[in-house]
Amino acid sequence: MKSKHGRIVNMSSGLGSLTRHTDTNSALTLRNMLLAYSASKAALNMITVQFANELKSAGIKVNSACPGYTATDMNQHRGMKTVEQGAATPVRLALLPDDGPTGGVFSDDGPEPW
């Protein structure tokens, strides 16, 4: 609250997208068994929206980041992206200019569907 350029980046995932889970052409429908993880990321996206609304007047931008499938401990390093590549979107959102977006979910490709 004391910063003039406060930024909050919530680490989400494409697996939190209701749109992708209901798109029968999406590869994500094959991963529906990740129930708790996907539901937690969808809930996190709602937290992003509500915090963004709450903190807008304070100039704080709150966004969700989807890093993409990144080789980390979480997936026994099977992800296709390096950690540096996976960090690109979260770092970009952490350094948003004052006219940048708030209350959205983003990947390297830009805005992601809810």
Ligand SMILES: NC(=O)c1ccc[n+]([C@@H]2O[C@H](COP(=O)([O-])OP(=O)(O)OC[C@H]3O[C@@H](n4cnc5c(N)ncnc54)[C@H](OP(=O)(O)O)[C@@H]3O)[C@@H](O)[C@H]2O)c1
């Ligand atoms: N990797 C991917 O492909 C991918 C894709 C989409 C989204 N994400 C998201 O990106 C974020 C980072 O994941 P990652 O791939 O970097 O996973 P990771 O390598 O397993 O790292 C997870 C980190 O969370 C910390 N952590 C776990 N439980 C915690 C707790 N209860 N309290 C505090 N810290 C805790 C761990 O700390 P310790 O090391 O001390 O245990 C670790 O530093 C996660 O939110 C994940 O869902 C990852």
